[in-house]
Amino acid sequence: MEARTQNGVILTLDHVTIKFGGLVAVNDFSLDIRKGELVGLIGPNGAGKTTVFNIVTGQYTPTSGRVIFEGRDITGWRPDLIAAAGIARTFQNVRLFTGLTVLDNVLVSQHLRLKSSFLSAAFQLPDYVKEDEDARARGMDLLERVGLAGLAKEQAGSLPYGQQRRLEIARALATNPRLLLLDEPAAGMNPEETTQLMRFICRIRDEFDLTIFLIEHDMRLVMGICERIRVIDYGVSIAEGTPQEIQSNPRVIAAYLGEEED
Amino acid sequence: MTLETFIQQLMNGISLGSLYALIAIGYTMVYGILRLINFAHSDIFMVGAYFAFFLVAIFRLPWGVSAILAIILTALVGMIVDRAAYRPVRNAPRISALITAVGVSFFLENLGLVTVGARPKAFQRPDIMARVIPIGPAAVSGVSIWVPILSLALLALLLFIVYRTKVGMAMRSVSTDIETTRLMGVDVDRVISYTFAIGSALAAAGGIMWACKYPQINPLMGIYPGWKAFTAAVVGGIGNITGAMLGGFLIGLVEIMTVAVLPGLSGYRDGIIFTLLLVFLLLRPTGILGEPLKEKV
Amino acid sequence: MERRRLHLVLTLALIAVLFLALWWADTHLGEFPLRVARTGAIYVVAAVAYNLVNGITGQFSLGPNGFMALGGYTTALLILPLQQKQFVWFLEPLMWPFNSFSFPGYLFGLAVLLGGVMGALGALLVGIPSFRLRGDYLAIATFGFGEIIFVLANNLIPLTNGPLGMKGIPEYANVYWCFGAAVVATLVVSNIANSSYGRAMKAIRDDEIAAEAMGVNVFRTKMLAFVTSGFFGGVAGGLLVSLITTISPTLFTFGMTFNLLIIIVLGGLGSITGSVITGFGFALMSELLRVVEAPINIGPIHIPGVPGMRMVVFSVLLILLMIFYRRGLFGQFELSWDWVLSVLRVTRGVREWKRERKTESS
Numbered sequence: 001m002e003a004r005t006q007n008g009v010i011l012t013l014d015h016v017t018i019k020f021g022g023l024v025a026v027n028d029f030s031l032d033i034r035k036g037e038l039v040g041l042i043g044p045n046g047a048g049k050t051t052v053f054n055i056v057t058g059q060y061t062p063t064s065g066r067v068i069f070e071g072r073d074i075t076g077w078r079p080d081l082i083a084a085a086g087i088a089r090t091f092q093n094v095r096l097f098t099g100l101t102v103l104d105n106v107l108v109s110q111h112l113r114l115k116s117s118f119l120s121a122a123f124q125l126p127d128y129v130k131e132d133e134d135a136r137a138r139g140m141d142l143l144e145r146v147g148l149a150g151l152a153k154e155q156a157g158s159l160p161y162g163q164q165r166r167l168e169i170a171r172a173l174a175t176n177p178r179l180l181l182l183d184e185p186a187a188g189m190n191p192e193e194t195t196q197l198m199r200f201i202c203r204i205r206d207e208f209d210l211t212i213f214l215i216e217h218d219m220r221l222v223m224g225i226c227e228r229i230r231v232i233d234y235g236v237s238i239a240e241g242t243p244q245e246i247q248s249n250p251r252v253i254a255a256y257l258g259e260e261e262d
Numbered sequence: 263m264t265l266e267t268f269i270q271q272l273m274n275g276i277s278l279g280s281l282y283a284l285i286a287i288g289y290t291m292v293y294g295i296l297r298l299i300n301f302a303h304s305d306i307f308m309v310g311a312y313f314a315f316f317l318v319a320i321f322r323l324p325w326g327v328s329a330i331l332a333i334i335l336t337a338l339v340g341m342i343v344d345r346a347a348y349r350p351v352r353n354a355p356r357i358s359a360l361i362t363a364v365g366v367s368f369f370l371e372n373l374g375l376v377t378v379g380a381r382p383k384a385f386q387r388p389d390i391m392a393r394v395i396p397i398g399p400a401a402v403s404g405v406s407i408w409v410p411i412l413s414l415a416l417l418a419l420l421l422f423i424v425y426r427t428k429v430g431m432a433m434r435s436v437s438t439d440i441e442t443t444r445l446m447g448v449d450v451d452r453v454i455s456y457t458f459a460i461g462s463a464l465a466a467a468g469g470i471m472w473a474c475k476y477p478q479i480n481p482l483m484g485i486y487p488g489w490k491a492f493t494a495a496v497v498g499g500i501g502n503i504t505g506a507m508l509g510g511f512l513i514g515l516v517e518i519m520t521v522a523v524l525p526g527l528s529g530y531r532d533g534i535i536f537t538l539l540l541v542f543l544l545l546r547p548t549g550i551l552g553e554p555l556k557e558k559v
Numbered sequence: 560m561e562r563r564r565l566h567l568v569l570t571l572a573l574i575a576v577l578f579l580a581l582w583w584a585d586t587h588l589g590e591f592p593l594r595v596a597r598t599g600a601i602y603v604v605a606a607v608a609y610n611l612v613n614g615i616t617g618q619f620s621l622g623p624n625g626f627m628a629l630g631g632y633t634t635a636l637l638i639l640p641l642q643q644k645q646f647v648w649f650l651e652p653l654m655w656p657f658n659s660f661s662f663p664g665y666l667f668g669l670a671v672l673l674g675g676v677m678g679a680l681g682a683l684l685v686g687i688p689s690f691r692l693r694g695d696y697l698a699i700a701t702f703g704f705g706e707i708i709f710v711l712a713n714n715l716i717p718l719t720n721g722p723l724g725m726k727g728i729p730e731y732a733n734v735y736w737c738f739g740a741a742v743v744a745t746l747v748v749s750n751i752a753n754s755s756y757g758r759a760m761k762a763i764r765d766d767e768i769a770a771e772a773m774g775v776n777v778f779r780t781k782m783l784a785f786v787t788s789g790f791f792g793g794v795a796g797g798l799l800v801s802l803i804t805t806i807s808p809t810l811f812t813f814g815m816t817f818n819l820l821i822i823i824v825l826g827g828l829g830s831i832t833g834s835v836i837t838g839f840g841f842a843l844m845s846e847l848l849r850v851v852e853a854p855i856n857i858g859p860i861h862i863p864g865v866p867g868m869r870m871v872v873f874s875v876l877l878i879l880l881m882i883f884y885r886r887g888l889f890g891q892f893e894l895s896w897d898w899v900l901s902v903l904r905v906t907r908g909v910r911e912w913k914r915e916r917k918t919e920s921s
Contacts, residue, residue, distance in 0.1 A: 057772055059768065059772070078771070078776075079768075079771040079772050080771050080772075080773075080774045080775055080776050080777065083771075083772060083773055083774035084774050088772075088773070089772055091769065091772075095766045095768065095769040096765075096766070096769070097761065097762045097765040097766060097769065097770070098765055098766075099761060099764070099765050099829075099891060100758065100761055100762065100765065104758050104761075107755065107758055108758050108759060108762040108770065108773055108775065109773045109774060110755070111755045111756070111758060111759045111773075111774065111775055112773075112774030112775065112776075114755050114756075116755075118751075118756055118783050121750065121751060121754035121755060121756050121757075122747050122750050122751050122754070122756075122787075123747070123750065124750050124754075128754065128755075129563065131755075132754065132755060135755065171773060172773070174773075175773055175774050297695070299695055299698055299699065347878055347882070350882040351881055351882060351885075354881070354885055355617070356619075356695075357613065357617060357619050357828065358881050358885055359881075360619045360695065360698060361619075361820065361824055361877065361881050362877075362878055362881040362882070364621075364817070364820060364877070365874045365875075365877035365878040365881065366874075366878060368817055368870060368873070368874035368877070369871065369874035369875060369878065371870075372867045372868075372870040372871045372874060373871055375866070375867035375870075376865050376866075376867045376868055376871055380866075380867075489699070489702060489703070489706070492699055493699070493703070496696070496699060529710070529713065529714040530710055530711075530714055532706055532710050533706065533707045533710030533711060533714075536703030536704070536706050536707050537703075537707060539699065539700065539703050540685070540688050540700060540703060540704070541688075543688040543689060543691070543692075543696055543700060544687065544688035544691070547688075547691055547692040547696070548692070
């Protein structure tokens with residue numbers, strides 16, 4: 001992998017701009033994320049944070065600029081190919097497969113690595129049966145590691161909110177990503193749950209050897225675990241730095257923290 | 263083709279196209295707001311023609327009064343369908359709403375078969391529609407002249423409602439973002455109800471004029487015009503009112519002209535339109551004027 | 560895995576019992592119940608596959624009548640005896656190569672299979688333009704496809720004999736063929752639904768954007784479900800024409816799709832078990848409901864029959880189901896061996912055995 005990444009950079013956003021009709025949602029946004037980093041993206045509501053995520057994971061194609069992942073230009077790729085390339089994400093408003101069980105949610109993410117043909121699944125041929133059993137074992141193992149194994153047979157939609165959030169992260173992990181994008185993982189959580197989540201994020205980063213890029217409004221989480229923070233407002237980068245630097249940056253205070261005090 | 267037949271066919275195509283345009287509006291408006299293909303819309307069209315038929319034939323009302331009353335009654339039917347069948351499934355998965363729509367469509371058709379019978383009825387059209395009018399070297403039937411004129415007047419009225427009135431503004435707002443509009447204090451259900459009323463009224467006008475053009479009506483008469491009008495809405499860019507009008511005229515002209523130029527294909531004319539639809543979906547899936555529908559992530 | 564083998568054995572045993580029962584029915588029951596049973600089995604073939612698209616994958620297709628027509632015409636052209644072909648095409652001759660051969664009875668299976676292949680090809684043709692974009696284009700494209708097939712069937716006289724269709728198609732579709740196809744369709748579709756591919760399909764149904772973000776190739780997955788349904792639709796069409804021994808364009812109008820829609824909605828969108836049960840139920844019900852269309856005489860009172868009343872009843876049923884009982888009879892529930900065994904396990908012996916194990920382990 002090192003050969004394909006320059007100076008350990010895993011993701012590069014290169015002068016990315018996206019327009020919807022007349023609205024410039026993200027304007028000339030550039031960012032390098034190094035392997036193993038935990039980077040936060042903050043900004044007021046409607047600043048274009050989720051749009052940045054959608055560009056990285058292929059839901060949107062930027063009007064101009066490039067997205068480079070592990071040395072490959074993935075601009076305009078379909079979302080499923082980007083997932084296969086090694087980027088996984090969660091959504092701001094949890095988007096689980098509510099009708100499926102917890103285990104099946106995780107197994108969906110392993111589908112992209114399935115080698116057996118459709119016909120061998122339709123007739124339950126030995127190669128498919130073997131692969132399916134392996135996938136189930138891996139899925140259970142993953143649920144074990146994130147503490148959801150006991151709920152494997154529950155319907156995902158019936159889980160309490162906090163566990164749905166956790167399952168969504170587990171589902172993303174099941175795609176075997178190297179870069180994980182978390183969109184407001186602490187939204188709707190109480191302080192105690194947020195503390196648990198912070199520990200959880202740090203743990204999975206080490207255990208799964210991940211690079212993490214996250215959007216969050218909860219300043220305690222952002223300041224507590226992010227090594228580097230980028231601030232955007234109206235689609236434009238206005239600051240970047242360590243948590244300490246961001247907290248004392250006057251532009252950020254004006255645009256973002258100031259707004260919260262109102 | 264002589265100039266004479268060309269003019270005749272052109273007028274014929276334009277009048278057919280204007281009818282498709284009238285029906286297509288109802289599909290596209292409902293789709294724009296609810297993301298629902300209102301399969302029953304084609305049968306609302308049929309209901310409109312029958313109302314006019316009964317008002318003229320049984321109640322002996324003057325023609326113009328019958329037409330206006332029929333349009334009003336059909337608008338009510340449209341609102342009732344929305345209230346009784348679609349509103350209860352508004353928050354259900356989209357497929358449930360689509361299935362309900364198919365059910366309503368089948369219900370109206372078969373209710374028609376049961377109550378008025380499958381045998382076509384002769385529609386008494388007003389004299390001005392039947393009269394033949396000379397245009398240059400060609401003799402064109404009154405239908406081919408009056409239908410486009412009346413349709414264009416109705417379309418202009420519709421554009422006025424949608425772009426110049428408060429109700430129209432509410433409709434456009436609901437189609438952009440239903441939840442936000444609700445938060446602004448707009449009674450979304452009522453706006454949807456009006457949308458059904460307007461769409462159904464236009465379909466009824468279309469149905470009555472259709473019956474003037476092809477003066478045999480039966481309970482299944484809406485199926486083909488309905489689907490072709492929906493095709494027109496897709497070709498024009500679903501959700502886009504101007505697109506639906508354009509698509510309607512385009513489909514009408516293509517249908518008439520293919521058969522006029524290649525009479526051997528007349529048996530295939532319905533097939534040609536649907537083939538055109540498949541080709542359009544393949545080459546330009548968003549239609550002529552449509553923008554890709556982006557779902558919010 | 561032990562459990563899988565057990566399920567396989569149980570399934571085979573059930574199929575053996577089913578065919579024994581069929582053998583009994585075939586020799587003891589009259590023409591009418593057998594006919595209803597065969598019709599039901601054919602509905603099952605088409606409905607389980609249709610449910611794979613509408614219920615499991617959540618895509619609204621109105622296509623089965625078109626695929627059934629493709630399969631029906633293909634099978635009919637292959638098995639119609641040469642003599643009958645000459646008799647049927649009296650206005651224009653039947654085109655080559657169909658005018659030069661006819662499948663003997665023992666190749667009926669192949670003829671039905673080829674009907675299925677044609678159905679699958681049709682699905683491929685409609686699926687490609689329809690699935691390129693998110694949205695409900697499938698509904699209109701599949702409807703349009705059905706109409707194109709209808710128009711072709713009416714006009715391509717050298718191939719279809721136009722509106723007159725064909726008569727005297729050999730009645731090869733006995734109970735064994737019909738139920739055999741129903742068993743295969745049910746097993747294959749439920750295998751798919753429970754496989755990794757099926758999970759991807761259900762993921763698309765629940766949240767297409769999330770499925771795609773998790774690496775599911777949405778286009779390909781939808782196509783797989785759709786082409787499978789086209790295949791079994793074609794098979795069902797082939798069986799149907801050999802059951803009723805005639806074919807004409809009106810056999811495969813939108814009404815056929817409407818029947819199948821009722822079946823899968825009533826059984827529960829997404830429940831294959833449900834479709835199997837309501838498939839048979841519908842065949843029976845539409846026979847019984849003929850009563851409402853026939854004239855009734857109660858003593859001196861004469862109520863004339865109302866043709867079309869059945870469809871009014873069915874359409875009202877469909878609307879009411881959607882409003883008040885959306886999940887249908889079975890929701891997304893599946894009758895599985897695990898479920899059956901867990902129910903049977905309530906028996907005393909197993910309880911005791913469990914209690915023993917508990918005391919041992921504690």
